[in-house]
Amino acid sequence: MRKCLLLLAYSVITLAAKAQFLDSLEVQVGTIATVASDDYQPLWLVSKRFATIADRKSDLSTNIRVTNKHDLFAQDA
Numbered sequence: 001m002r003k004c005l006l007l008l009a010y011s012v013i014t015l016a017a018k019a020q021f022l023d024s025l026e027v028q029v030g031t032i033a034t035v036a037s038d039d040y041q042p043l044w045l046v047s048k049r050f051a052t053i054a055d056r057k058s059d060l061s062t063n064i065r066v067t068n069k070h071d072l073f074a075q076d077a
Helices: 002-012 043-048
Strands: 026-035 058-067
Touching: none
Parallel strands: none
Antiparallel strands: 026 058
């Protein structure tokens, strides 16, 4: 009896879901290396990178960008 109730509850409480298309998935990974002759990076270099480059003699900054042109919640026409 309990199994029948659980089966009935699971069949009533199902939700429809959509997944994004992966045909336009784009992943970009990059690393920027900066090396300075002094013990600090130039101000113009540090300020242009929104504080992702540390103010020391050498630094490696890794960035990852994931994009997909399809919208998850778009309505089908």
